Amino acid sequence: MEWKVRAIRGATTVSENSVEAIQDAVHELLDELESLNQLDPSDIISAMFSATRDIDVVFPAAIARSRPRWDNVPLLDVQQMHVEGGLERCIRFLIHVNTPHPQVHHPYLRNAKNLRPDWGVAPVMPSPSTVQSHS
Structure with missing residues (x-):
């Protein structure tokens, strides 16, 4: 099993x-995130959270840091760029992990499901058996 x-x-x-x-x-x-990806927090390399400008009472990374085995994960909070008409009260993350799994699942919950309806709960990377050659 190769880790990537x-x-x-x-x-x-x-x-x-x-x-x-x-x-x-x-x-x-x-x-x-942990459930869908069978993820052990000790395999997380780093995590970056962004929040829209209407979220300002607590840092999402501080909440993550309070979770079991997240205390040694390098975490960063940033403010999401404001775009008129964009989704309000939204928290996003980008997390880098070491994993032996060839597919990862990207959780989009609540109203954020509309950001990436193509990802939903399904894997984003096709399995080798479904990839067609374009020769």
């Missing part, structure tokens, strides 16, 4: 700019 570095994207939304709502959403998102 893979990047996993994900996003969710919060109902309000409160510590409780953000904690619930971040934990739900990271639970889904």
Whole structure:
């Protein structure tokens, strides 16, 4: 089994700019990340979280750091670029992991499902048996 570095994207939304709502959403998102990808946090290389400008009461990375075995993961928070008409109260992540799995799953939850409906819960990388040659 060959281990590789893979990047996993994900996003969710919060109902309000409160510590409780953000904690619930971040934990739900990271639970889904770990479950879908059979991920042990010790295999995480780094994680970057972004939040839209209407989320400012707590750092998503601080919530991640409080999770079991996330205390040694290098974490970073940034503000998502504002685009008029963009999804509000949205938290995104980009996480790099070492994994033996050839496919990764990108969790998009709540209203963030609309950001990447093509990814949903299905794998983004096709299995070798479904790849067609374009010769």
